[in-house]
Amino acid sequence: xxxxxxxxxxxxxxxxxxxxxxxxxxxxxxxxxxxxxxxxxxxxxxxxxxxxxxxxxxxxxxxxxxxxxxxxxxxxxxxxxxxxxxxxxxxxxxxxxxxxxxxxxxxxxxxxxxxxxxxxxxxxxxxxxxxxxxxxxxxxxxxxxxxxxxxxxxxxxxxxxxxxxxxxxxxxxxxxxxxxxxxxxxxxxxxxxxxxxxxxxxxxxxxxxxxxxxxxxxxxxxxxxxxxxxxxxxxxxxxxxxxxxxxxxxxxxxxxxxxxxxxxxxxxxxxxx
Amino acid sequence: xxxxxxxxxxxxxxxxxxxxxxxxxxxxxxxxxxxxxxxxxxxxxxxxxxxxxxxxxxxxxxxxxxxxxxxxxxxxxxxxxxxxxxxxxxxxxxxxxxxxxxxxxxxxxxxxxxxxxxxxxxxxxxxxxxxxxxxxxxxxxxxxxxxxxxxxxxxxxxxxxxxxxxxxxxxxxxxxxxxxxxxxxxxxxxxxxxxxxxxxxxxxxxxxxxxxxxxxxxxxxxxxxxxxxxxxxxxxxxxxxxxxxxxxxxxxxxxxxxxxxxxxxxxxxxxxxxxxxxxxxxxxxxxxxxxxxxxxxxxxxxxxxxxxxxxxxxxxxxxxxxxxxxxxxxxxxxxxxxxxxxxxxxxxxxx
Amino acid sequence: xxxxxxxxxxxxxxxxxxxxxxxxxxxxxxxxxxxxxxxxxxxxxxxxxxxxxxxxxxxxxxxxxxxxxxxxxxxxxxxxxxxxxxxxxxxxxxxxxxxxxxxxxxxxxxxxxxxxxxxxxxxxxxxxxxxxxxxxxxxxxxxxxxxxxxxxxxxxxxxxxxxxxxxxxxxxxxxxxxxxxxxxxxxxxxxxxxxxxxxxxxxxxxxxxxxxxxxxxxxxxxxxxxxxxxxxxxxxxxxxxxxxxxxxxxxxxxxxxxxxxxxxxxxxxxxxxxxxxxxxxxxxxxxxxxxxxxxxxxxxxxxx
Numbered sequence: 005x006x007x008x009x010x011x012x013x014x015x016x017x018x019x020x021x022x023x024x025x026x027x028x029x030x031x032x033x034x035x036x037x038x039x040x041x042x043x044x045x046x047x048x049x050x051x052x053x054x055x056x057x058x059x060x061x062x063x064x065x066x067x068x069x070x071x072x073x074x075x076x077x078x079x080x081x082x083x084x085x086x087x088x089x090x091x092x093x094x095x096x097x098x099x100x101x102x103x104x105x106x107x108x109x110x111x112x113x114x115x116x117x118x119x120x121x122x123x124x125x126x127x128x129x130x131x132x133x134x135x136x137x138x139x140x141x142x143x144x145x146x147x148x149x150x151x152x153x154x155x156x157x158x159x160x161x162x163x164x165x166x167x168x169x170x171x172x173x174x175x176x177x178x179x180x181x182x183x184x185x186x187x188x189x190x191x192x193x194x195x196x197x198x199x200x201x202x203x204x205x206x207x208x209x210x211x212x213x214x215x216x217x218x219x220x221x222x223x224x225x226x227x228x229x230x231x232x233x234x235x236x237x238x239x240x241x242x243x244x245x246x247x248x249x250x251x252x253x254x255x256x257x258x259x260x261x262x263x264x265x266x267x268x269x270x271x272x273x274x275x276x277x
Numbered sequence: 278x279x280x281x282x283x284x285x286x287x288x289x290x291x292x293x294x295x296x297x298x299x300x301x302x303x304x305x306x307x308x309x310x311x312x313x314x315x316x317x318x319x320x321x322x323x324x325x326x327x328x329x330x331x332x333x334x335x336x337x338x339x340x341x342x343x344x345x346x347x348x349x350x351x352x353x354x355x356x357x358x359x360x361x362x363x364x365x366x367x368x369x370x371x372x373x374x375x376x377x378x379x380x381x382x383x384x385x386x387x388x389x390x391x392x393x394x395x396x397x398x399x400x401x402x403x404x405x406x407x408x409x410x411x412x413x414x415x416x417x418x419x420x421x422x423x424x425x426x427x428x429x430x431x432x433x434x435x436x437x438x439x440x441x442x443x444x445x446x447x448x449x450x451x452x453x454x455x456x457x458x459x460x461x462x463x464x465x466x467x468x469x470x471x472x473x474x475x476x477x478x479x480x481x482x483x484x485x486x487x488x489x490x491x492x493x494x495x496x497x498x499x500x501x502x503x504x505x506x507x508x509x510x511x512x513x514x515x516x517x518x519x520x521x522x523x524x525x526x527x528x529x530x531x532x533x534x535x536x537x538x539x540x541x542x543x544x545x546x547x548x549x550x551x552x553x554x555x556x557x558x559x560x561x562x563x564x565x566x567x568x569x570x571x572x573x574x575x576x577x578x579x580x581x582x583x584x585x586x587x588x589x590x591x592x593x594x595x596x597x598x599x600x601x602x603x604x605x606x607x608x609x610x611x612x613x614x615x616x617x618x619x620x621x622x623x624x625x626x627x628x
Numbered sequence: 629x630x631x632x633x634x635x636x637x638x639x640x641x642x643x644x645x646x647x648x649x650x651x652x653x654x655x656x657x658x659x660x661x662x663x664x665x666x667x668x669x670x671x672x673x674x675x676x677x678x679x680x681x682x683x684x685x686x687x688x689x690x691x692x693x694x695x696x697x698x699x700x701x702x703x704x705x706x707x708x709x710x711x712x713x714x715x716x717x718x719x720x721x722x723x724x725x726x727x728x729x730x731x732x733x734x735x736x737x738x739x740x741x742x743x744x745x746x747x748x749x750x751x752x753x754x755x756x757x758x759x760x761x762x763x764x765x766x767x768x769x770x771x772x773x774x775x776x777x778x779x780x781x782x783x784x785x786x787x788x789x790x791x792x793x794x795x796x797x798x799x800x801x802x803x804x805x806x807x808x809x810x811x812x813x814x815x816x817x818x819x820x821x822x823x824x825x826x827x828x829x830x831x832x833x834x835x836x837x838x839x840x841x842x843x844x845x846x847x848x849x850x851x852x853x854x855x856x857x858x859x860x861x862x863x864x865x866x867x868x869x870x871x872x873x874x875x876x877x878x879x880x881x882x883x884x885x886x887x888x889x890x891x892x893x894x895x896x897x898x899x900x901x902x903x904x905x906x907x908x909x910x911x912x913x914x915x916x917x918x919x920x921x922x923x924x925x926x927x928x929x930x931x932x
Contacts, residue, residue, distance in 0.1 A: 027756040030771045045774040047782045091662040094655035116917040117670045118870035120890040124907045125673035148669025172363035176377040177351030190367040209764035212872045230766040249767045
């Protein structure tokens with residue numbers, strides 16, 4: 005227990021403490037402001053009340069936007085997961101001509117063509133197709149953006165299912181559909197679950213595309229409504245925004261907790277390291 | 278119950294590698310047949326071609342007289358156990374065993390019945406509702422076997438069936454496998470790189486190298502009369518002595534000594550003399566040298582003799598006769614156990 | 629114990645050409661839906677950017693109905709434009725500060741520090757850092773808006789200075805701190821797993837030889853992790869350069885002082901209506917992304 009050691013320990017603890025505070029403080033507002041009778045922008049011990057929740061629920065657009073988010077995300081997630089699973093399976097198992105080039109291209113696409121870089125042509129395209137304010141259309145656009153990375157992640161999972169399982173099933177007479185349903189999907193379930201959650205979380209937080217493509221307030225998902233509420237100004241929104249933000253955040257946090265406890269946190273931002 | 282005929286079989290990879298090269302082979306109905314060879318010799322490719330998992334580039338595969346070369350794996354009447362057992366982790370032992378029946382849409386009751394019956398035959402009765410992850414290595418192997426025999430196919434294929442087991446378990450499993458095959462009288466082909474395993478288990482062995490069969494015979498034939506130097510080197514737990522020699526009339530000059538030879542070749546022809554260390558005995562004539570190392574093998578010892586010209590010759594002696602390092606010894610081959618190989622590696626004669 | 633004759637790696641070709649017995653036709657059918665969506669919503673827009681970029685397409689007015697090709701005028705205008713140059717500079721600053729330095733350093737340091745604390749502390753810290761990443765972008769932006777506000781924002785309260793509008797006085801610094809907070813989780817996870825892959829026996833050898841913590845990092849850990857540092861940096865830089873969230877915090881203001889490229893593109897396209905011009909800038913961004921991605925992939929390939 006030398007002095008140098010003690011100093012190091014104290015320094016270490018302080019460091020961790022600072023880091024913890026840095027990350028925790030902004031978030032704490034989300035736990036206190038929704039239930040504060042007199043909410044402010046700063047962090048303070050709240051005057052506990054549930055009145056804000058009632059106000060928010062009465063807001064004409066709050067709940068609708070959450071429903072919109074749900075619609076968008078469910079469609080985008082289902083489309084992404086199903087299409088990506090089929091593609092990943094056949095790319096992993098069958099040597100289609102041009103497969104390697106395709107995989108390389110997919111990898112490139114997933115990082116190069118971002119929402120930001122493609123925002124103008126996508127906006128123009130959707131505008132000219134008359135699909136502005138179409139939630140289904142927006143969901144498809146979102147799915148299209150997530151697909152390359154999803155295919156990659158899923159292919160990784162399918163690759164790790166030992167080929168001997170499928171070969172064994174084939175030797176025992178299973179048809180390709182039986183092989184997929186009896187053997188591959190059950191074993192690749194963690195991978196599919198990962199993609200489901202990853203796409204949902206991505207779509208849930210996606211601001212740019214709905215912001216561009218859904219102009220009608222009634223169609224906007226929560227991501228955009230939050231901004232609209234902020235733009236509206238006025239002190240009334242401080243009773244709505246905190247609760248709304250909390251409601252908007254909860255599904256995603258729950259999903260993450262569910263997946264990480266059930267399957268372990270396997271995706272490092274969707275990219276294997 | 279069927280034999281396997283392989284005629285002119287070739288499997289060529291897109292990159293040009295001939296994994297199986299114009300091979301002819303016959304497996305007798307009911308025999309336990311081993312494909313033995315080092316890594317890359319094509320034995321696993323051959324097995325998978327028989328199973329239908331690899332397409333043959335040329336030639337035919339016949340099972341029970343029927344040409345199955347173009348048939349799907351599931352339609353050939355074969356079962357296979359993979360090296361990693363390929364037990365489906367999300368199914369119980371019973372479901373795994375009954376899987377071949379499930380694929381054929383057999384009624385649930387029948388599936389369960391077959392699973393129970395097969396499991397009993399392989400001492401797996403109490404484990405039917407466990408998952409593969411909860412089984413020991415030996416139990417997993419028996420479950421994979423049970424699944425393969427549940428359907429009563431004509432042919433059983435095994436890919437390195439024992440290599441995933443620990444050393445002690447492997448020996449028990451060997452005996453178990455041999456007994457099982459005998460009871461079921463099932464034509465079985467297995468692949469291994471372990472020559473001791475092949476010799477112990479098989480009725481006949483095919484020693485393969487670079488896609489071709491170097492020798493086909495019973496374990497005893499392959500052990501006592503290896504057809505070429507490759508097989509001679511590959512077979513046997515102790516390294517075979519292969520020493521360069523020269524013909525001198527009715528003898529061969531080798532390692533500074535003269536050995537009697539049955540060869541009828543001109544003087545000066547180079548040959549290779551092969552003798553297993555187990556077939557050399559301490560005597561008054563034969564190889565002469567100084568003991569350089571002694572390795573304890575349990576009941577016997579492996580003695581390495583350094584001959585005058587630097588050649589190393591190994592011989593196996595019983596534990597009571599273990600010599601001291603540095604002692605001068607002579608060792609001679611047991612009659613009928615010397616092998617003479619030509620320059621091309623092929624067996625010329627034995628004496 | 630893997631067989632010496634390890635099949636899985638040997639049959640790159642003939643054998644595993646079709647493990648599941650799908651058949652090439654069906655396999656292509658499986659891939660088709662995904663490729664269709666990708667083609668329509670990623671490939672086509674990327675290519676169309678090129679076309680729009682050489683027209684004078686506007687959101688409203690005569691050029692909206694009948695845009696004409698103006699060749700490389702938009703690109704020339706961009707390269708001449710002070711706003712564009714400003715944007716590029718700010719984006720570079722943003723990427724350098726928050727990604728290359730901020731997230732990297734914080735991520736690595738945390739990964740290293742947390743590897744030697746008690747599990748509960750590690751899990752709590754990791755959990756918090758991850759939560760910052762999981763929370764939806766708009767929420768995180770608002771949280772920081774709240775922290776950095778004048779008149780009652782938490783930062784002001786902590787520093788006893790309620791009069792400074794941090795987002796207005798120090799927009800880029802605010803953005804950088806915000807992005808570090810938001811994105812460190814990825815680097816943390818990546819470095820944690822990279823550190824776990826360093827053979828403990830090597831670290832112990834260094835310790836037995838008398839190396840200090842810093843020396844161990846430099847001599848044993850860093851060589852193993854070096855490859856990861858570069859690829860991680862490229863990846864998070866790419867993401868940061870394309871991140872639209874700064875719009876939510878400062879909307880490019882005050883007066884273009886925090887107008888990173890994504891915000892510039894948006895404002896030029898949808899606020900000023902200059903679609904052709906914005907497209908040209910987008911193309912430049914795409915090209916930039918492409919270059920970074922190519923380097924990243926080359927590095928990945930070399931590493932494996």
